[in-house]
Amino acid sequence: xxxxxxxRALRLALRQLSGPRVQxxxxxxxxxxxxxxxxKQAAVSSFVQQTRGAKTVDFAGDKEKVYERDDWPxxxxxDYFKDDTLALIGYGSQGHGQGLNLRDNxxxxxxxxxxxxxxxxxxxxxxxxxxxxxFDVDEAIKKGTIVxxxxxxxxxxxxxxxxxxxxxKGKTLYFSHGFSPVFKDQTKVExxxxxxxILVAPKGSGRTVRxxxxxxxxxxxxxxxxxxxxxxxEEKAVAMGVAIGSGYLYKTTFEKEVYSDLYGERGCLMGGIxxxxxAQYEVLRERGHSPSEAFNETVEExxxxxxxxxxxxxxxxxxxxxxxTARRGAIDWSKRFKETLKPVFEELYESVKTGKxxxxxxxxxGRKDYREAFEKEMEEIRNMEIWRAGKAVRSLRPENV
Numbered sequence: 001x002x003x004x005x006x007x008r009a010l011r012l013a014l015r016q017l018s019g020p021r022v023q024x025x026x027x028x029x030x031x032x033x034x035x036x037x038x039x040k041q042a043a044v045s046s047f048v049q050q051t052r053g054a055k056t057v058d059f060a061g062d063k064e065k066v067y068e069r070d071d072w073p074x075x076x077x078x079d080y081f082k083d084d085t086l087a088l089i090g091y092g093s094q095g096h097g098q099g100l101n102l103r104d105n106x107x108x109x110x111x112x113x114x115x116x117x118x119x120x121x122x123x124x125x126x127x128x129x130x131x132x133x134x135f136d137v138d139e140a141i142k143k144g145t146i147v148x149x150x151x152x153x154x155x156x157x158x159x160x161x162x163x164x165x166x167x168x169k170g171k172t173l174y175f176s177h178g179f180s181p182v183f184k185d186q187t188k189v190e191x192x193x194x195x196x197x198i199l200v201a202p203k204g205s206g207r208t209v210r211x212x213x214x215x216x217x218x219x220x221x222x223x224x225x226x227x228x229x230x231x232x233x234e235e236k237a238v239a240m241g242v243a244i245g246s247g248y249l250y251k252t253t254f255e256k257e258v259y260s261d262l263y264g265e266r267g268c269l270m271g272g273i274x275x276x277x278x279a280q281y282e283v284l285r286e287r288g289h290s291p292s293e294a295f296n297e298t299v300e301e302x303x304x305x306x307x308x309x310x311x312x313x314x315x316x317x318x319x320x321x322x323x324x325t326a327r328r329g330a331i332d333w334s335k336r337f338k339e340t341l342k343p344v345f346e347e348l349y350e351s352v353k354t355g356k357x358x359x360x361x362x363x364x365x366g367r368k369d370y371r372e373a374f375e376k377e378m379e380e381i382r383n384m385e386i387w388r389a390g391k392a393v394r395s396l397r398p399e400n401v
Contacts, residue, residue, distance in 0.1 A: 067249045069218060072242040074105060080239050081107050087144025088112065089137055089163075090151035091119040094176050097206030098150065100126060101213045101245035109133065112140025141166045146240070148174040154365030156180045157187040164192065172196040172236060178258035181226055183358040197226035198237040200244060201257050209245050218247025226254045262352045267345060281386045291389035299386070300393055 054067045072080075086109040088099045095111070102109040110133045113119040120134070128134040137159075141147055147167060149156055157180060167173055173195055175181070180189035181197065191197050202209045202221045212219045221244075223237040234251075241249040252260075265271065277298055284294035310318050319327050351357050367373060381387060394400060 064250060067223075067238050067241070067251075069242040069247055072239055077239060077243050078106055081146075081243070084108065084145045085110060085143050086146045086148060087140040088148045088150060089140060090149070090155070091123050092150065092152065093206030094202070094209070095119075095148075095150040095206065096122070096126070097209035097213075098148070098176070098202075098244040099128075100210055102243055103133075104213070105243055107243055110135060110140050110143060112137040112144075137163075138166065144171065146172045146174055146236075148176075149180075150176055152365070153177065153179045153187070154362060156189060157362065158366075160187070160189045164190075167192050167195055169194045172198065172233075174240060175199045175226075175254075176201050177261065178224070178226075178254035179262075179358065182254050182258045183355055186355060186358050186362050191227060193227075194229060195227070196229050196233040196236065198233050198240065199224040199226065199254055199257060200237060200241040200246070200249070201252075201261065202244070202246065212247070213245035218245055221246040221249050222252040222257055223249050224252050224254050224257055259349070259352050262357050263345075263349050266348055266352075266357070272341075278384075278386060285385070291385060292393065295386060295389040295393050299390060304397075 054065060054071050056063050057066045084107075086102060086107055088095055088102070088109060089112045091099065091111055091113050099109060099111055111123050111128050112135050113123060115136045120130075123134050124130065135143065141163065149163070151159060160180070169192075173191060175197070176199065178199060178201075180187045181191055184190050200221050200223045202219045204212075204219050209219050221241050223234075223241050225233045225237060228234065238249060281294050281298045284297065285291065289297075306318060309321065319330065322330070364370065364373075
């Protein structure tokens with residue numbers, strides 16, 4: 001992609017950043033603002049004030065209810081969960097992010113992991129105190145009224161026969177992924193029939209959950225109810241979503257959450273984008289372009305210049321911000337890529353829905369040499385020319401010099 005359009009896009013972004021600061025809009029007000037004519041500033045401020053909290057939003061003609069954290073200020077959260085102990089089981093990426101956010105929000109949260117294991121030591125480093133808010137798994141579950149099962153998918157399946165008897169009537173079971181109960185034929189996770197079962201799924205890694213919370217922003221999350229025994233499961237799920245650091249939440253089902261999640265991470269989020277990076281890079285190298293040029297034109301410009309602008313303002317903005325030559329080619333070729341790739345995505349979705357991807361995951365994660373096999377694959381990726389070139393390119397960024 002020509003440097004002319006990326007420079008122009010960056011100049012536009014810099015002008016936006018250097019302009020006068022305005023009050024940050026909520027998610028709901030931002031969506032609605034895109035579909036209404038410009039109005040005077042006073043009217044805008046009034047509109048923002050009116051649209052805080054749970055509202056129905058028009059997503060391109062499809063109306064959905066969106067829940068914002070303004071419905072659940074800290075005092076309300078503290079009162080709502082005043083009689084609860086949130087037992088967070090597992091201290092991986094999501095456990096780390098959600099647990100620290102819950103703790104910072106002042107809720108009664110405890111962590112349950114294998115005593116003196118790697119996760120136990122990491123939790124201690126993060127300020128969790130053994131015997132106070134850090135326990136082994138069994139003790140944490142017994143103490144908890146809301147049991148947050150944030151173990152890995154494979155570990156949830158492996159530990160379920162031991163954990164299930166401790167999920168007694170009156171407790172709530174919380175997930176951040178629908179994998180285990182939806183694909184119960186493979187995982188054997190059959191939830192007890194006399195407890196609420198809810199889900200809050202942040203749309204990002206646990207590290208992002210933590211970072212955005214500390215920045216005062218908040219990640220977007222979906223929530224769902226698998227089983228409502230008390231009649232309060234949905235309200236509880238929304239409150240938990242805000243408590244772990246969500247800025248806004250939208251409703252889904254356990255099935256749709258796991259289908260979309262497995263589908264997305266294999267597609268545009270990671271697998272598909274990595275495959276496109278490799279294909280474009282290799283063609284450039286095979287046609288005589290240098291590693292630095294091939295990487296810059298494939299990855300660096302995308303991740304450092306264009307993708308952030310698309311995220312901030314949309315694809316139409318990106319097209320408008322680039323040169324006529326780039327715009328014409330991008331629009332034309334996007335149709336070709338869609339026609340070519342859609343059958344692959346359809347095959348991928350069916351593979352997720354039928355449980356083939358789940359079976360593959362369970363078999364792979366259940367291998368005794370899982371960690372060694374995973375490290376071998378990571379070593380292969382690290383040693384690919386594209387990512388070795390990328391390491392050199394990143395070292396030249398001004399902030400790294």
